[in-house]
Amino acid sequence: MTKQGRITFINGPVVKAENMTGYIMRELVYVGEIKLVGEIIELDRDQATIQVYEETSGMKPGEPVFSTGHPLSVQLGPGIIGNIFDGIQRPLPFLEKKSGSFIKRGVKVNSLNPEKEWELKIKVEKGDYLKSGQLIAEIDETSVIVHKIMVPPDKEGEVIELVPDGRYSIEHIIAKIKDKEDNIYEIKLYQEWPIRKARPYEDRLELSEPLLTGQRVLDTFFPIAKGGTAAIPGGFGAGKTMTQHQLAKWSDADLIIYIGCGERGNEMTDVLEEFPELTDPETGKSMMERTVLIANTSNMPVSAREASIYTGITLGEYYRDMGYNIAIMADSTSRWAEALREISGRLEEMPAEEGFPAYLPTRLAEFYERAGYVKTLAGESEGSITLIGAVSPPGADFSEPVTQNTKRFVRCFWALDKSLAASRHFPAINWLDSYSEYLNELEPWFKKNVNQEWLDLRNSAMSLLKEESRLQDIVKLVGEDVLPDNQRLILEIARLIKIGFLQQSAFDNIDKYSDINKQYWILKVILHLYDQAQPLVKKNVPISQLKNNKLFNKLLRLKNTVPNEEIDKIKDFKNEISDFYQHLADNY
Amino acid sequence: MLKKEYTGLANINGPLIVVENIDDVAYDEMVQITTPNGEVKKGRVLQVSSNKAVVQVFEGSTGLNINETRVKFLKESMKVALSKDILGRVFNGVGEATDGGGQIYSENKFDINSNPINPYSRKYPRNYIQSGVSAIDGLMTLIRGQKLPIFSGNGLPHNQLAAQITRQAKLGKEDKKFAVVFVAMGIKHDEARYFINSFEESGVLQNVVMYVNLADDPSVERIIAPRVALTAAEYLAFEENMHILVVMTDMTSYSEALRELSSRRGEVPGRKGYPGYLYSDLASLYERAGMLKGREGSITQIPILTMPNDDITHPIPDLTGYITEGQIVLERDLFQRDVYPPINILPSLSRLMKDGIGSEYTREDHPDISSQLYASYSHVKEVKSLASVIGEDELSELDQKFLEFGSKFEKLFLDQDKDTNRDIEETLDLAWDLISDLPEHELDRVSEEMLDKYYRRKDEDGET
Ligand SMILES: Nc1ncnc2c1ncn2[C@@H]1O[C@H](COP(=O)(O)OP(=O)(O)OP(=O)(O)O)[C@@H](O)[C@H]1O
Numbered sequence A: 001m002t003k004q005g006r007i008t009f010i011n012g013p014v015v016k017a018e019n020m021t022g023y024i025m026r027e028l029v030y031v032g033e034i035k036l037v038g039e040i041i042e043l044d045r046d047q048a049t050i051q052v053y054e055e056t057s058g059m060k061p062g063e064p065v066f067s068t069g070h071p072l073s074v075q076l077g078p079g080i081i082g083n084i085f086d087g088i089q090r091p092l093p094f095l096e097k098k099s100g101s102f103i104k105r106g107v108k109v110n111s112l113n114p115e116k117e118w119e120l121k122i123k124v125e126k127g128d129y130l131k132s133g134q135l136i137a138e139i140d141e142t143s144v145i146v147h148k149i150m151v152p153p154d155k156e157g158e159v160i161e162l163v164p165d166g167r168y169s170i171e172h173i174i175a176k177i178k179d180k181e182d183n184i185y186e187i188k189l190y191q192e193w194p195i196r197k198a199r200p201y202e203d204r205l206e207l208s209e210p211l212l213t214g215q216r217v218l219d220t221f222f223p224i225a226k227g228g229t230a231a232i233p234g235g236f237g238a239g240k241t242m243t244q245h246q247l248a249k250w251s252d253a254d255l256i257i258y259i260g261c262g263e264r265g266n267e268m269t270d271v272l273e274e275f276p277e278l279t280d281p282e283t284g285k286s287m288m289e290r291t292v293l294i295a296n297t298s299n300m301p302v303s304a305r306e307a308s309i310y311t312g313i314t315l316g317e318y319y320r321d322m323g324y325n326i327a328i329m330a331d332s333t334s335r336w337a338e339a340l341r342e343i344s345g346r347l348e349e350m351p352a353e354e355g356f357p358a359y360l361p362t363r364l365a366e367f368y369e370r371a372g373y374v375k376t377l378a379g380e381s382e383g384s385i386t387l388i389g390a391v392s393p394p395g396a397d398f399s400e401p402v403t404q405n406t407k408r409f410v411r412c413f414w415a416l417d418k419s420l421a422a423s424r425h426f427p428a429i430n431w432l433d434s435y436s437e438y439l440n441e442l443e444p445w446f447k448k449n450v451n452q453e454w455l456d457l458r459n460s461a462m463s464l465l466k467e468e469s470r471l472q473d474i475v476k477l478v479g480e481d482v483l484p485d486n487q488r489l490i491l492e493i494a495r496l497i498k499i500g501f502l503q504q505s506a507f508d509n510i511d512k513y514s515d516i517n518k519q520y521w522i523l524k525v526i527l528h529l530y531d532q533a534q535p536l537v538k539k540n541v542p543i544s545q546l547k548n549n550k551l552f553n554k555l556l557r558l559k560n561t562v563p564n565e566e567i568d569k570i571k572d573f574k575n576e577i578s579d580f581y582q583h584l585a586d587n588y
Numbered sequence B: 001m002l003k004k005e006y007t008g009l010a011n012i013n014g015p016l017i018v019v020e021n022i023d024d025v026a027y028d029e030m031v032q033i034t035t036p037n038g039e040v041k042k043g044r045v046l047q048v049s050s051n052k053a054v055v056q057v058f059e060g061s062t063g064l065n066i067n068e069t070r071v072k073f074l075k076e077s078m079k080v081a082l083s084k085d086i087l088g089r090v091f092n093g094v095g096e097a098t099d100g101g102g103q104i105y106s107e108n109k110f111d112i113n114s115n116p117i118n119p120y121s122r123k124y125p126r127n128y129i130q131s132g133v134s135a136i137d138g139l140m141t142l143i144r145g146q147k148l149p150i151f152s153g154n155g156l157p158h159n160q161l162a163a164q165i166t167r168q169a170k171l172g173k174e175d176k177k178f179a180v181v182f183v184a185m186g187i188k189h190d191e192a193r194y195f196i197n198s199f200e201e202s203g204v205l206q207n208v209v210m211y212v213n214l215a216d217d218p219s220v221e222r223i224i225a226p227r228v229a230l231t232a233a234e235y236l237a238f239e240e241n242m243h244i245l246v247v248m249t250d251m252t253s254y255s256e257a258l259r260e261l262s263s264r265r266g267e268v269p270g271r272k273g274y275p276g277y278l279y280s281d282l283a284s285l286y287e288r289a290g291m292l293k294g295r296e297g298s299i300t301q302i303p304i305l306t307m308p309n310d311d312i313t314h315p316i317p318d319l320t321g322y323i324t325e326g327q328i329v330l331e332r333d334l335f336q337r338d339v340y341p342p343i344n345i346l347p348s349l350s351r352l353m354k355d356g357i358g359s360e361y362t363r364e365d366h367p368d369i370s371s372q373l374y375a376s377y378s379h380v381k382e383v384k385s386l387a388s389v390i391g392e393d394e395l396s397e398l399d400q401k402f403l404e405f406g407s408k409f410e411k412l413f414l415d416q417d418k419d420t421n422r423d424i425e426e427t428l429d430l431a432w433d434l435i436s437d438l439p440e441h442e443l444d445r446v447s448e449e450m451l452d453k454y455y456r457r458k459d460e461d462g463e464t
């Protein structure tokens, strides 16, 4: 007989029930006659508090609560990539089929298509002893991702039955394994995993490789490592979503998981309409072949918003376990934190800072700890999860609890600045407030793969920008004309860096993606110009002569006139600069 | 089904009442409340437990008492009857006709809390709407299906601007598929009158549906009004395939009503006393804008809000900005200098314009020139603040040019009459006229191709 509880109280997504003895904490339950999806979040004697993932309107005290016996889990198998799910992994295209353009309640759909058949290639033999996480078979899930069917993390054993290569649906038993205690496990094309529990790996490795994003201000000034963590805080309209979209499009991860957590519906539609048309610069394949979307928009139930973050990261960990580099974008973690706050409020828990529950920092830490570069469970390969979370501080004030606590757990901080956005300096990443703690770890990689002097170049540019900011404070009081020429030159060079390098248009076909060599060369040329012009200042050549409009204009347009493949043009331009200043020097 | 009536309340607190010893009551169901002297009110269940329900009374609890009030639970959530007959009619905040034209009878009843749109079912909005207002069309283009609020302040001409947009939105008389849903929340009588007159003058009144909750109407109804209005908008857009412009004013009064209710319920207050779920609540309204795959119609929203103390970081504009697809920000300083519409372009933004402008939609130079206007005008602001310190005469020649550009931009581009209707060509040409006063090498947002084509190069004597 299945257990059955009885509803005693309903307040929005929070429902209480009695007769719940035997239910387990975090258990997935079906609530009410129409069986809405819910999760037990508190147990007290025979009373349970349930967070319901769908609208509870129309539900009555006295209605039943059904047990499932297992925690809220996701289905991990082929068919995830290219799909769009809600916060509890219900595929939105199927929801549309079942309930139309508006999402009705109580609709039951499978997370993965049970009918679709996949071409399976077996990679083991009968008699092999397989460890947890070890590869059994492969499927070409998309043209760029080979899906690996692995032994689930908590199982191992000798292969005692095995199907031949062929076409199978996900429910098909493709193998049976027997462990040392003679337990026999069936292997299907999917496994299930509770979303709130991190999937295990063998070992955490050092971070040493950058996640290249094609965005100059990030890659060159504040690079993030594969397996690293970053936060993008910023007020509304500062550019969090645009930045995340840029990263989803251009970063060199194998797979992108984009979580729209409590944000706009149209932003998901934008991705859905645009990504299939875009091609990956590396593979030449459609971007959708390496993208998974989780959409729990602001008007969808708030508790599923809370779950969406975990759903996304669990999907990511599964692909990491296959040996891929995953980048996860969460837009916005503040909406997730607010979902926590809302549910906590309805539970009448004691609030801490600004009404957020006292466990907010713990939850944030647990979330960001799921990032990392690891050796996979069976030791067969390496994979990583890079986590990039947008933060939406009320009033763009970074001193609020979500920004502050996030800052404790991430190592890249890409601070978006309202005033830069207002003057349409995009990406509006403030170069003075942002930081990356990965510079030292990544230096060897950049030295080896870009240039020996990469870090020096970056640091020189950074100190010029800092100097400029100091000088601007003076200019604001007395005007530019009062400054000596060597300082005015710094202002001009900083302007070149800001406009010619830091500003990058997401809408320009050439500019939207700058490979790392192009980044290096543009910056190199700007600083070369500085080196050439500096001695002339000492010779009293006036700034108006040093600042040649034609030369400067050409430099400012390198970013959107020279494609990545043609950086020789930038190198040539460097000579043009030398010639120009040589000529100037000769005439003085 | 038999609907049992209960007599007597356990508690009355503002618009909230508590009914005890109940049975078979559902969360969110509608309630009919009869006062001791026979007046009938409507309400809704906000919270229910085995023997007790908390009910929100729409018309307020005036006239109720503890022992004689009768309560009947209606076994359904709040629905409105809708048909095309709503066009040209006036209703109160809970959807009852107030214009003497009789109630709407229809088989089609819709839940006012519609289900969320499946993001997969949306169609990305791309068609721009020409408002005839240069600042908007040129710099923060409105797109059909967008939610673009006006952030205003007390006494600023947000109503005039909203009315002008509605009038000029080029969807007027000839287009039968166009209608306006107007919802007033806590606004003054003369403001409501202003809108009615303006709809009348432009001859669209037969295509306007109004839901009016005025400042002296019960504040709890303000929470219902936009939901009823948006349900009507959804009906017209997605059942009747019409293009609907929803004007919602004033979102500040709406949010205040929500705060009042929340504090009565004893909820933990968030910033400035507003409930922690204000974001989700506002989103449940604003996200009802948009377009759907495979359907003709669209819902475009222009919510209006007055920022308390002109403070854009106040929770209402702040949370709105986090949900809507941009904002049009009005500024007191421009208003005082007689610029109409007094739009401060720098904090203003239309997020959807990127996909709705350019050669396919407006003109090829639109993206570049708008970006350049923003950048140059933002430099004007810096120059202005420097000028206020060192004096205009001390400015460099270049900065003086910027200053001059800035004042021309405000006088000739931003400023226009309340009935001036500029088409997009005119707006863009005007932009080039103005920007051409700045030296070419200062225009780093414009591609060389566009400069060659549109920049008015001057010869030695300054002639173009
Ligand atoms: N890199 C960029 N290039 C060009 N335009 C940009 C860029 N980044 C941001 N923008 C502009 O800023 C607007 C707002 O950006 P975005 O939607 O990313 O803001 P957001 O920080 O996510 O805001 P919210 O918190 O409200 O979601 C965009 O619509 C676009 O016009």
Ligand SMILES: [Mg+2]
Pocket: A240, A241, A242, A263, A331
């Ligand atoms: Mg965003």
